[in-house]
Amino acid sequence: MTFYHFARSVVKTIIRPLYRIEVIGLENFPESGGVLLCTNHISNLDPPVVGITCPRPVSFMAKEELFRVPVLKTILPNVKAFPVKRGMSDRGALRKGLSLLKEGEVLGLFPEGTRSKTGKIGKGLAGAGFFALRTDAKIVPCAIIGPYKPFRRLRVVYGKPINFTEIFTEIKEEKISVEDATQMIMDEIKKLADTHQD
Template identity: 70%
Template sequence: MNFYSFARGVVKVVLSPIYPVKVIGHEHFPKTDGVLLCTNHIDNLDPPIVGITAPRPVSFMAKEELFNVPILGNVVKRLKAFPVKRGMSDREALRVGLKLLKNGEVLGLFPEGTRSKDGSLGKGLAGAGFFALRSNAAVVPCAIIGPYKPFKRLTVVYGKPIDMDSLREQKASAEDATEVIMNSIKELIDHHS
């Protein structure tokens, strides 16, 4: 058993009794090939909740500061996350993300770039659109519907992959592609709230 599977099991045992999770749409998640998983961001617990509900291991792009925290930084690294410098174009993070997708792995992103203060969906950053247009990965929208309150049910919804072919053909901008992704996440939230 690798570290990711072990940690996933531990997190599931710890979090599941406190935050019971209903998962919808597992069948939409591609079983093979690269997947760009784009999720709304409402709480610091979003990455572990997605990690224990996604059918495949997820490599999250995480803020660089986390990797500098003693012990936590090492754990985050071993959980397949990689750092991104916030507030600027981080070419190394973009390169790592594209490589993961090309290698048939799952790249997890929170397109808003930061947690929502009030739980509402914010504007997505261009990075999600960049990965969607520059790779042939399936783009899967995901909605976490809270709030995070002990013993209250959380819902995690995996939507059908978004067809990005027409946007790629039109040579759409990364911003336009991100907007399509954010609209898909919003539809999941509206439909299942």
């Protein structure tokens, strides 16, 4: 057993019953090939919650500062996380993300870039659109529906992969900007959240 799977088992044992996690839409998740998994961001617990509910191992981009914390700098690389600089274009992180997708891995992103203080889904940054338009990876939207309160139900909803080719045909465009692509992804996440909200 790898450290990733060991850590996943430990976290799952603790978090899943504590937050009564309900997972919806796992049948939508591709069994193989590169996947760009895009999720809204409402808590610091979002990465482990996605990690224990996603059917495949996920590599998350994590803010560079976390890799300077004594314990985390050892754990994070072993659970497939890699650093990204905030507030600037991090070419190294972009190359790493592209490489993972082209190798058929799952890249996890929180397109908003930071946690929502209100729980509402905000505007996404261009990174999600960048990866979506520069690889053949499937783009899977995911909505985490809180609140994170012990013994209250938390929902994680995986949507159907977004078909950009179909969207291009509908809007009669051959190319769209990374900003537009990101907005399309955020719209799908919001639809999932609105549809499955209590």
